[in-house]
Amino acid sequence: MKKIAFALFLLCGFTPILQGQNNKQVYSVVEKITDKHTIHVKVPSTNITEHSYSKQDTNLAITSPDKLLTVLLGLRNGIPTYSVNYKGKLMLEESPLGLISTIGDFSQSMTLVSKKDSSIDKTYTQSKIKKSSVHYQANELTCTYVNSQKQQIQIVFRVSNNDIAFRYVLPLTGETARCIIKKETTGFNFPAFTTTFLTPQATPMIGWKQTKPSYEEEYTVDSPLGTPSKYGLGFTFPGLFRIGNQGWVLVSETGVGSSYCGSRLSEGTKDGLFTIAFPEKGENNGIGNSEPGVALPGETPWRTITIGENLKPIVETTIPFDVVEPLYKSSMDYKYGRATWSWIMWQDNSANYQDQVTYIDFAAKLGYEYVLIDALWDKQIGYERMSDLLKYAQSKGVDIFLWYNSNGFWNDAPQGPKQRMNTSVSRKKEMQWLKSLGVKGLKVDFFGGDKQETIKLYEDILSDANDYGLMVIFHGCTLPRGWERMYPNYVSSEAVLASENLIFNQHFDDNEAFNACLHPFIRNTVGSMDFGGTLLNKRLNRTNTGGTTRRTTDIFQLATAVLFQSPIQNFALAPNNLTDVPGFEIDFMKQVPTSWDETLYIDGYPGKYCVLARRHGTKWYVVGINAGKEALKLKLNLPMLKNSEVAYYTDKKDGKSSLEKAQIKQAGTVSVEIQPQGGIILTN
Structure with a gap:
């Protein structure tokens, strides 16, 4: 049996009584x-x-x-x-x-x-x-x-x-x-x-x-x-x-x-x-x-x-x-926003010139700010052609993030570019080239550790990147620890079972809703999380006809675009989604912001369900997801939406998505039903 040793300081006659249960x-x-x-x-x-x-x-x-x-x-x-x-x-x-x-x-x-x-x-x-x-x-x-x-x-x-x-x-x-x-x-x-x-x-x-x-x-x-x-x-x-x-x-x-x-x-x-x-x-x-x-x-x-x-x-x-402060001044005003990302659905072979043109066009149609070009671009596009690809993207009003392998001697991951980010000399040379092309940011992968030596590499990459006006996303990496404030050009880190696992193994699709109901309470509450989610393909491969099977509903996926917080969101949408999902779903994804002025907890329990509200400017997004096997009925208190008409996104019992109008009365309460592995969204 545990013993509780407990002492209370008497100060200026104040004698509070503390209870242990x-x-x-x-x-x-x-x-x-x-x-x-x-x-x-x-x-x-x-x-x-x-x-x-x-x-x-x-x-x-x-x-x-x-x-x-x-x-x-x-x-x-x-x-x-x-x-x-x-x-x-x-x-x-x-x-x-x-x-x-x-x-x-x-x-x-x-x-x-x-x-x-x-x-x-x-x-x-x-x-x-x-x-x-x-x-x-x-x-x-x-x-x-x-x-x-x-x-x-x-x-x-x-x-x-x-x-x-x-x-x-x-x-x-x-x-x-x-x-x-x-x-x-x-x-x-x-x-x-x-x-x-x-x-x-x-x-x-x-x-x-x-x-x-x-x-x-x-x-x-x-x-x-x-x-x-x-x-x-x-x-x-x-x-x-x-x-x-x-x-x-x-x-x-x-x-x-x-x-x-x-x-x-x-x-x-x-x-x-x-x-x-x-x-x-x-x-x-x-x-x-x-x-x-x-x-x-x-x-x-x-x-x-x-x-x-x-x-x-x-x-x-x-x-x-x-409790932290910026370690250096921002070299420029960094712009955050949404990105498309071919690798998540089309995988390694998509890091070629024509597929990236397709995704740049896709980003332009969505009004997105960025395209992330992932691993192997150095071999399958090549340094020589990257200048032309950047010019094409810029002509479409789209900017580029490029993937890099962090490794020198600490892993055997074969994807390149390799050994460009691990030393000061090679890093600065590479970043100067990136700046000359107009690249806006990096995604650096495969770190594997928390030693001071490794933390120094994170900091060196960030500090050097700021000198060249580059933002940084980390993958295969540790938890960020106050880095959003400490490093002005830091964007986010993975440090979570992210969307790639949904492609690799059906187990993670079967447990997607459970895991998603954990992150707002644990991982994502202490730092930005580059999950790379919102998958609208039913089958998670290039043709939407094979691979693993998504278990969650479309509204669940839309809700995670708000539920998961990162200033740049690399969404897992695919070009086919422009025609194979309801138009109002794409309209939602065209409008969803990635920066927030306020976040409020509404209801939830880790691993079971979660309802959050986030505000961007004057617009509120209230989102909820349900990991349970039964429909979840909740009465939500939403004073920020009282006396207003809202767009109400929900799932029907057959799993199909629905968009309706709803009126929130003076009391600011609303009853909702969230289907199993489904979601809800209310926006004013």
Whole structure:
């Protein structure tokens, strides 16, 4: 049976009572203020309050601006800890903090020596995420600790409404200006009744042409604590956790650039403890260190925790972007939009001149901004003819993205162009050529790892591409971690079981609706997701007569064009869809935007169904999909559509799509029915 160690800081006479529901017990523990506690020493001309401490077991509390979310920091036998409650309910039990480095062990025998309180209030705009304007307010607590050798570390917590971000800061002390982080002891300790929604980290250098981990593994849902991962290597960020009937927790990280590695969650214990795990030694073909190196003074990325009593804060969170800043200025105003993409339906052989002309014409008919030309164009079109193809596309008002293989020595994927993006010299030479042709962006594939060496390659590609006015999409790649804000020319990443798997194996078509009902709650809520979806072919091949069979309805597919968020959407439409699907479906796809001013959670449950609302300008799109085997009847509260006539896209019971007009009354409520593996769309 788990023990709950819980402490609450008494501050200015405020004595909140926190409840834990583990094993149906209620815990109310308060901590006495020590007689050596120095209170409220103001720093002039700032909003910062300084405190100092001399007693090792002093506990601290930091709350959100709305006072509903509380983080409690303490020391358990010299080990820094934290716990989290929301609305008086225990969401994370006492969890360890700390790290072990080559300059010192900061995971034990620690003493708190001072703290600093401050507040953050900022606004920013961002055209590539789920909302265009963000107002971020948070309370910040910086705690300074020393270990038994009197070496210093700071732990910084920021707590906003429903979100927590924390990181470690290592100062420059003495003559040592560098260190290796050997291990993070950071943990996330969940109550015993928690269930998990997780995807496993894959073994390095396995899979097709030794390209894993490619971050395209399947999820397990509502699994009990202690359920082992598929490969025994833990779980990829983000991880979603249901805390019984108390609420939900999403754990991830952000702010990962070339100065650190990407991390993940370890295997979880049966008692519910997950810790930070570094990359496997075999990643990146064994090249590079698994342990990150940090120049001093330095800091780790932010670990993020989003908490709510329902899924609304999970879906709507902007915490991956709130705590990071742009790393460089944009070299130009990048334009986002829609693209056609021959490879998804016509495959490798379509990377030829004439097929790309067909898709350029198709994009022009749809009014789309881009065409993505995928792998093997270097051999099947050739560098010499690419200039003519670009000129043709530009004459049609269509711009081009080109695919590249990332690899030098870390996979055996044969598709080219190869060895153009892996070194600075070859990359800049290639990008200069791309700029001269008027190419607008790159899709770079096959990375396979989270080592600092690999994260540096992502950053180098992005930084160099910006110098040449090029946007970047990553595939076969890791999760983006705040990159939409950090890198102005970053577009999106795959990092999901994307549409190509629907072509490769019927299993993924049979489970398409289930997976689609996961992504808005987990993968896509923390970063743009290049899924490459909205397939309107019934059979997933070039002639629409063979290959795998799509199980979902057309309206389901249209709904995912809104449900899945990416500032550039590479849709899997095919030229034959202009004549073999109802005209109103194509009209919808001609008009659907890819940038959003607002995103709202309406209803749903991971893996079962999902209803979201997104706004572009004054136009709302409310979309829903159903992964169940039975029709789903819902009463939706849509105040944004009250007193308005809407276009209502739905499926009939025979699977055929329908477009009708519907009137939303003053109450703003509407009853809908979503067919099995079907969808709905309401637009004003």
